[in-house]
Amino acid sequence: MSIVLIVEDELLELEFLKSIVAEELKDKEDKILTCQSGIQAVKLAKQYRPDIMIMDIHIPEMDGLQAIKEIRKFLPQASIMILSAYSDFSYAQTAIRLRVQEYLLKPIKPVIFRQVFHDLLASIATSQEHSDEQVMEPKANQMQIIEKALKYIHDNFKQKLSLQMVSSYVYLNPQYFSRIFKKEVGVSYIDYINKLKIEYACKLLETTNYPAYRISSECGFTDPSYFNRVFVQQMNMTPKAYRTKHLCDNTDNN
Structure with a gap:
C-alpha cells in the first residue's frame, strides 16, 4: 500500500495532480491525501506518514520548503517532489539539502509529471522489496540456527548440557540464543x-x-x-x- 500526500493551494492544479496520481496507483488500499497549506501538510504527514509527497512551494501558513524541513524530522525516508513556478536557484539548493528527489517547474506537462511520479512509485516498491528481503533473511538464518541446535541437543541431552554449551555450538551469545530458541520452538531451552x-x-x-x-x-x-x-x-x-x-x-x- 502507498500513501501519497499532495499539497497545492490552486484547486484546478490540485485536481489535475490528483487525477494522474489516482491513475498510477494500482492497489485498492492506496491512499491519496490532499491539503492546501504547509501547516496542514505537516499534520497530515505526522498522522498518515505518506510514502510520497508532492509539494508546492508557495502555499499559505507555512511555505513548502519549511513544511518539508519539519516533515523530514520524522519522515527522513519519504520521497518528495517539489512543484514551483519559480526557478530560483536558492530554492533548488534548499531542496537538495532537504533530500528532495524531484524539482519540477510549473506549468507541468501531464506526460512529464506522470513519468516522474511513476519513477518515484517504482523506487519505493524496490525499497520495500529490499526491506522485506532483509527481514526474511535473518528469519531464515534463525531457523537454520535453531535446527542445528536441536540436532545437537537431541544427540547430547543425556549428558550435562548447559545453555552456554549449546549457544557456543551455534556461535551465539547465551541471552540471544535463549530468546530466539523460545520464539521459534515455543518453550524455553531448559x-x-x-x-x-x-x-x-x-x-x-x-x-x-x-x-x-x-x-x-x-x-x-x-x-x-x-x-x-x-x-x-x-x-x-x-x-x-x-x-x-x-x-x-x-x-x-x-
Missing part, C-alpha cells in the same frame, strides 16, 4: 531439554532396574533431588511411583 531427559528417564524406568539416582545420572542430571522435582513436575508422580504403575499396568494387561 523446559525443552528437561522434557527430553524425563522422556528418557521414563524409558529407563520401564526397561531397567536402575535405581533413581542412577537414572538421574544417565539422563544428565547432576542432582538426584532436582531430577526428582522435575520428574514430579512433568509426570505428576515420583520416579518410583511411575515404575510401580508401569509394572502394575503390564501385569493387568497380561
Whole structure:
C-alpha cells in the first residue's frame, strides 16, 4: 500500500495532480491525501506518514520548503517532489539539502509529471522489496540456527548440557540464543531439554532396574533431588511411583 500526500493551494492544479496520481496507483488500499497549506501538510504527514509527497512551494501558513524541513524530522525516508513556478536557484539548493528527489517547474506537462511520479512509485516498491528481503533473511538464518541446535541437543541431552554449551555450538551469545530458541520452538531451552531427559528417564524406568539416582545420572542430571522435582513436575508422580504403575499396568494387561 502507498500513501501519497499532495499539497497545492490552486484547486484546478490540485485536481489535475490528483487525477494522474489516482491513475498510477494500482492497489485498492492506496491512499491519496490532499491539503492546501504547509501547516496542514505537516499534520497530515505526522498522522498518515505518506510514502510520497508532492509539494508546492508557495502555499499559505507555512511555505513548502519549511513544511518539508519539519516533515523530514520524522519522515527522513519519504520521497518528495517539489512543484514551483519559480526557478530560483536558492530554492533548488534548499531542496537538495532537504533530500528532495524531484524539482519540477510549473506549468507541468501531464506526460512529464506522470513519468516522474511513476519513477518515484517504482523506487519505493524496490525499497520495500529490499526491506522485506532483509527481514526474511535473518528469519531464515534463525531457523537454520535453531535446527542445528536441536540436532545437537537431541544427540547430547543425556549428558550435562548447559545453555552456554549449546549457544557456543551455534556461535551465539547465551541471552540471544535463549530468546530466539523460545520464539521459534515455543518453550524455553531448559523446559525443552528437561522434557527430553524425563522422556528418557521414563524409558529407563520401564526397561531397567536402575535405581533413581542412577537414572538421574544417565539422563544428565547432576542432582538426584532436582531430577526428582522435575520428574514430579512433568509426570505428576515420583520416579518410583511411575515404575510401580508401569509394572502394575503390564501385569493387568497380561
